[in-house]
Amino acid sequence: MIIKFARIDSAIDIDAEKVTVLEVGDRKLFARVVASLLSELGDQAVEPYHLFIGERAVSPKGKLLFLNDLPNLPIKERAFEKLLYERVAHDLFEAPGMEQDAERIEALGGLLEEELTRREFGLWGRYGFDVHWELMTYLKAFGFGVRCDDTDSFLERCIKFFGLCVDIGYSKPLVAVNLKSFLDENDLRELYEQAFFHGISLVLLESWRDATAYSNERKICLELGLFEK
Secondary structure, three states, X not given: OEEEEOOOOOOEEOOOOXXXXXXXXXXXXXXXXXXXXHHOOHHHOOOOXXXXXXXXXXOOOOOOEEEOOOOOOHHHOHHHHHHHHHHXXXXXXXXXXXXHHHHHHHHHHHHHHHHHHHHHHHOOOOXXXXXXXXXXXXXXXXXXXXXXOOOOOHHHHHHHHHHHHHHOOOOOOEEEEOHHHHOOHHHHHHHHHHXXXXXXXXXXXXXXXXXXXXXXXXXXXXXXXXXXX
């Protein structure tokens, strides 16, 4: 994938081979670039741009996942949880050789419904389940998902998020705003290695210049209206 801004000469290459870093030293220009990408308006954005897959121009709508509320990550967002539930359900009920496991899980679900219905909690009314047993319903009800602790570092949560993306087959490039502010050099190197290992296409939009050179980084620097590579 390639992003080409109309008033900027250099193209921004996005792939899983290296992390692409766009450094914009001018704060006003940085704000325009970020706002334009977030708007997904393409050539109608404040800073007009086009998105290409191969040589074909495509609409930017829904093509990138923006991480613009760091250090928060969308690990618990409904869309990701739904994809995770579908993956687990597929592996249990459609993958070859999993028939016995699926039957045991269905039996447990049936037992739970039976016990709750039989006991009725000592209430006067008559109660029961209107929804037929479904694994995804129980995964959601019991909070199945990525296990994150309050003690997890930002790096650890990033790695868990990368793993989630791989598990659910999520392939959109991730675009993070000022991510380097949350990591030291060693953690950033580890993040780059983990992104490469998981096959994650990662773009960092940074509002400051980092003089450190990283082997897994593709850096584009914009200063005083001129691009440097």
